[in-house]
Amino acid sequence: MAETNFVQPAIPRFDGHYDHWAMLMENFLRSKEYWHMVEIGIPAAAAEGGEEIEAQRKLREDAKLKDLKVKNYLFQAIDRTIVETILNKETAKGIWDSMRQKFQGSTKVKRAQLQTLRREFEVLGMREGEKVNEYFACTLTVANKMKGHGERMGDLVIVEKILRSMTRKYDYVVCLIEESNDLTTMTIDELQSSFLVHEQRMHAHWKFSDFFHKDEKF
Incomplete structure (x- = not known):
């Protein structure tokens, strides 16, 4: 029986172009079934007591483990100089939201500049x-x-x-x-x-x- 080799997708490196990186990174995290950790984050802690609460606690612990994995992927994708500015973000969702706030605006500026350059190139x-x-x-x-x-x-x-x-x-x-x-x-x-x-x-x-x-x- 022939063996099938599965190639692991590479972690998209952030190159300063936020929109493109965010699209690639979202696709990467979805392929790992971790995207919900960025969209929803870790469930809030509930009051103690009862079997239902115990089940919720287990779900929360599982979410924390997944969150650590997503944080690890994000740290590998982002340059050290940027990582140092988001070390205070405790969750993957916090890191993602911080990246969007920092770089999505500059991406819009780059897009506007690119449109100007395209017109210059055309004429x-x-x-x-x-x-x-x-x-x-x-x-x-x-x-x-x-x-x-x-x-x-x-x-x-x-x-x-x-x-x-x-x-x-x-x-x-x-x-x-x-x-x-x-x-x-x-x-x-x-x-x-x-x-x-x-x-x-x-x-x-x-x-x-x-x-x-x-x-x-x-």
């Missing part, structure tokens, strides 16, 4: 007279800021953006690149190299033309 275009290296640097600066604010952006998005936003003098090389390359596997460095070669050829052609026309005057 970005190469200016007349701008060098290839300058335009690539400008585009990558905006793209890297977007990634820093949580945007998932692969090379293909940047490659396609650059191809559709070059000045008209690069139309020929754009067509050539699109026809002779698989854009899904093309790197930004490869794209930049192709445009630099074309730019150098145009520069050499202009220098030759200037020299030829000067020579004609004599």
